[in-house]
Amino acid sequence: MYSARIVIHFLREKRWFFLTLAIQAAMLLLPAPEGVTQEGWRVLVMTVGATILFITEPIPLPAVALLIVLGQVFLLGLDSSLVAKSLMKDSVLFIMGSLMLAVALVKQKLDKRLALLIIKVTGSSTYAIAFGISVFSGLLASFIGEHTVAAMMLPVALSLIQLATNDPKQQRALAVLFLFSISYACAMAGIGTPSGGARNAIMIDYLRDFFYASDDPATYGYSVSYLHWMIYAYPIFLIQLPLMHVILRYTFKTDLRDLGPAVAKLKEQVGSEGALTGRHYVAILLFLLTLAGWVGFSSKYGMGTIAILGAVLFLVTGLVRWQDLNSGVNWGVVLLYAAAISLGVQMRDTGAAAWVAGMFMDGLAPFGLGSGLGLLAAIMLLTTFITNTMSNGAAVAVLGPIVLTIALATETNPLAVGMVTSISSAFAYFTVIGTPASTIVYSSGYLRPSDFMKVGWRMALMSFIVLLAASKLYWPLIGL
Amino acid sequence: MNTDDKLRILICIGGGPEAYASLRYAVRLSKTSCADIVLLYVRPLDSGLNSGGMEVRVARENVLDWGLELPGLRQLKAARDILVELGEIEPGEHREWKHHELKGDPAGEYIRDYENPCGGIVSLRLRTASDVTTAVSDEAKRFQADVVIVGASPEPMSGLKKLLSRKPLALKIAAHAHCSVIVARHLEPGRNHLVCVQDTDQSRAMLPMVGRYFQSCQYPVSILSVARTEADLASAQKAAQEAAQILADLGTPPAEILVEVGDPVETIITIGYDFSLILASESLKPWFAKGFSVSHEVAEKARNSVMIVK
Numbered sequence: 001m002y003s004a005r006i007v008i009h010f011l012r013e014k015r016w017f018f019l020t021l022a023i024q025a026a027m028l029l030l031p032a033p034e035g036v037t038q039e040g041w042r043v044l045v046m047t048v049g050a051t052i053l054f055i056t057e058p059i060p061l062p063a064v065a066l067l068i069v070l071g072q073v074f075l076l077g078l079d080s081s082l083v084a085k086s087l088m089k090d091s092v093l094f095i096m097g098s099l100m101l102a103v104a105l106v107k108q109k110l111d112k113r114l115a116l117l118i119i120k121v122t123g124s125s126t127y128a129i130a131f132g133i134s135v136f137s138g139l140l141a142s143f144i145g146e147h148t149v150a151a152m153m154l155p156v157a158l159s160l161i162q163l164a165t166n167d168p169k170q171q172r173a174l175a176v177l178f179l180f181s182i183s184y185a186c187a188m189a190g191i192g193t194p195s196g197g198a199r200n201a202i203m204i205d206y207l208r209d210f211f212y213a214s215d216d217p218a219t220y221g222y223s224v225s226y227l228h229w230m231i232y233a234y235p236i237f238l239i240q241l242p243l244m245h246v247i248l249r250y251t252f253k254t255d256l257r258d259l260g261p262a263v264a265k266l267k268e269q270v271g272s273e274g275a276l277t278g279r280h281y282v283a284i285l286l287f288l289l290t291l292a293g294w295v296g297f298s299s300k301y302g303m304g305t306i307a308i309l310g311a312v313l314f315l316v317t318g319l320v321r322w323q324d325l326n327s328g329v330n331w332g333v334v335l336l337y338a339a340a341i342s343l344g345v346q347m348r349d350t351g352a353a354a355w356v357a358g359m360f361m362d363g364l365a366p367f368g369l370g371s372g373l374g375l376l377a378a379i380m381l382l383t384t385f386i387t388n389t390m391s392n393g394a395a396v397a398v399l400g401p402i403v404l405t406i407a408l409a410t411e412t413n414p415l416a417v418g419m420v421t422s423i424s425s426a427f428a429y430f431t432v433i434g435t436p437a438s439t440i441v442y443s444s445g446y447l448r449p450s451d452f453m454k455v456g457w458r459m460a461l462m463s464f465i466v467l468l469a470a471s472k473l474y475w476p477l478i479g480l
Numbered sequence: 481m482n483t484d485d486k487l488r489i490l491i492c493i494g495g496g497p498e499a500y501a502s503l504r505y506a507v508r509l510s511k512t513s514c515a516d517i518v519l520l521y522v523r524p525l526d527s528g529l530n531s532g533g534m535e536v537r538v539a540r541e542n543v544l545d546w547g548l549e550l551p552g553l554r555q556l557k558a559a560r561d562i563l564v565e566l567g568e569i570e571p572g573e574h575r576e577w578k579h580h581e582l583k584g585d586p587a588g589e590y591i592r593d594y595e596n597p598c599g600g601i602v603s604l605r606l607r608t609a610s611d612v613t614t615a616v617s618d619e620a621k622r623f624q625a626d627v628v629i630v631g632a633s634p635e636p637m638s639g640l641k642k643l644l645s646r647k648p649l650a651l652k653i654a655a656h657a658h659c660s661v662i663v664a665r666h667l668e669p670g671r672n673h674l675v676c677v678q679d680t681d682q683s684r685a686m687l688p689m690v691g692r693y694f695q696s697c698q699y700p701v702s703i704l705s706v707a708r709t710e711a712d713l714a715s716a717q718k719a720a721q722e723a724a725q726i727l728a729d730l731g732t733p734p735a736e737i738l739v740e741v742g743d744p745v746e747t748i749i750t751i752g753y754d755f756s757l758i759l760a761s762e763s764l765k766p767w768f769a770k771g772f773s774v775s776h777e778v779a780e781k782a783r784n785s786v787m788i789v790k
Contacts, residue, residue, distance in 0.1 A: 329533060391532060
């Protein structure tokens with residue numbers, strides 16, 4: 001009886017895994033649809049399975065990555081060494097390096113100085129502090145990654161909330177304002193530069209893989225440099241930032257308009273930390289050097305190499321211990337990104353991406369969304385939907401090959417399609433799991449999932465309008 | 481399960497105001513047997529893809545470094561303050577949170593213990609787990625709990641909402657925990673307790689446990705036995721008389737004995753509304769079928785608190 005209960009409990013816990021296997025088995029037993037090769041169909045079966053497992057998480061995510069690797073060998077019959085080779089790309093190196101940099105920077109305890117700087121600039125008005133938090137979070141997150149900034153800013157906001165009042169209702173009103181100021185600013189800022197998020201690095205890799213040829217100067221534009229990405233995307237982030245503040249201000253009103261006493265207490269608390277020390281200056285210098293490397297040398301050496309170099313410098317100078325990096329980075333997620341990108345390449349090579357893209361276009365054509373601005377809007381909507389159900393990096397990894405194939409087939413600018421996909425993967429405003437920054441601020445315990453829905457649709461609407469306007473008005477001006 | 485006289489009560493904090501209301505009841509239980517009480521808050525594990533590859537633990541450690549409290553500690557302290565107000569814990573006691581690593585999350589699991597005036601332990605516990613139901617069941621086993629109290633929504637779900645919503649946490653815990661579970665709704669001491677019995681071995685087996693429970697709390701008891709049809713009436717009467725005799729032998733003579741004919745679930749819910757707590761024995765069905773048993777249906781549909789005795 002007891003062992004039967006254990007088996008039943010196991011089956012219940014893993015029900016999505018077994019359901020996924022059943023769906024995959026049923027798909028494999030069916031003949032491949034017209035227009036897709038047998039290999040392409042198998043890749044699609046693997047993609048469907050991986051997507052269900054990404055969303056439902058019945059087994060550890062690194063296990064999904066390993067299953068993708070095994071599937072490529074056993075289902076597609078690829079050589080094991082080739083599969084292993086396809087896992088490691090510059091974008092994966094970049095993800096590894098930037099995660100290590102994120103942990104290293106959080107460990108420097110620069111956040112207390114940052115808190116002092118913010119309140120010095122903003123004064124004690126609640127809404128001015130909220131805007132200040134957004135601006136500082138956004139500007140930093142656009143370069144050093146959203147998880148880093150969210151982790152650094154979380155205690156700043158929580159301190160202000162807890163010092164301001166003991167009334168739970170007023171605390172929550174402040175919390176939704178401050179915490180969303182952090183998370184949405186970080187999410188929006190992630191689009192600004194390639195180092196802002198893993199999704200940008202993944203899209204840069206896809207664009208290069210799909211369209212760049214070293215012997216064809218006409219394709220050089222598809223090897224997007226750090227600076228070019230910034231020119232395309234940074235203004236979109238800058239326009240969204242104040243609009244986001246206006247939305248938050250009118251969605252989450254608070255009676256506490258002045259936080260003078262809380263600001264004074266915070267100054268007293270964190271002021272005792274003293275001025276920046278030599279260690280802090282070295283950390284800032286190392287990060288600025290890494291940033292300079294990304295802007296100046298990433299086209300030649302790759303963003304991943306420079307991110308790894310930055311992480312190594314932090315280790316060599318003793319600013320961070322390997323134990324901290326090892327426990328602070330979830331290496332399984334790095335493996336997952338590697339496997340997802342590898343699967344994306346198989347989707348392209350086997351023609352599976354083209355088949356899905358064809359179906360997508362057939363569905364859009366009757367609504368006049370088959371090309372141009374309509375197509376960009378449709379891709380934006382699709383990406384927004386997907387990114388709210390899984391992490392934005394995984395969403396771009398899954399969608400990238402499909403949307404770029406659509407761009408090719410509809411003769412729409414692939415760069416514009418790639419940028420729209422990557423940028424709209426930041427519109428994960430509706431769910432806690434959409435972006436790392438949202439997950440981190442939600443971990444404070446002050447927010448409810450319904451808060452994300454309440455403000456999310458306003459944010460998404462604003463972001464749609466800004467992105468569509470940028471793709472219609474701004475990008476043609478700069479030759480994109 | 482604990483075999484000495486002392487009751488061990490686990491209260492799940494975090495599910496809403498019903499759990500806080502239950503504290504008053506738990507204190508009443510602890511007065512005579514000097515019960516040990518655990519207040520448990522389970523926080524979901526946050527790791528992996530959602531945080532983009534950087535462990536949320538890095539942010540939590542940063543929060544701790546600022547001297548701020550982790551989520552869950554606030555709720556546990558609010559419950560602690562209620563116990564101070566009720567005189568269960570000495571006010572002004574300063575105890576440190578002790579780190580307690582069960583799942584390997586260095587910024588996750590903490591314990592703070594207090595002693596109540598009679599020598600019982602009141603323990604605040606923060607845990608992290610991927611599944612709250614499993615964590616509560618596990619903690620109940622570790623603590624050797626006699627009773628788990630978990631707050632439920634005051635208004636049971638019905639209609640489309642019931643179909644679309646996930647099964648309430650309180651009912652999942654009631655199905656999975658190894659010990660008795662109180663599904664708490666407006667759980668206040670003060671009124672009689674209703675013990676529901678049937679002419680079955682399972683029902684008879686619960687009575688010693690129920691007797692021990694009432695010796696601790698000394699609440700007046702009523703016995704209810706429901707016959708589905710007139711033909712079953714004799715069997716229901718027999719069950720009620722037997723139960724009354726067993727409880728009397730255990731030192732808890734019942735205040736009244738009720739025998740009714742009708743649908744057991746509806747009858748128990750209707751009559752039980754005037755009582756602080758309805759007690760019914762656990763079903764022998766496997767966990768996935770428990771929802772169709774009388775005790776679990778009562779726990780799901782009643783507008784007041786129900787204890788499933790295991």
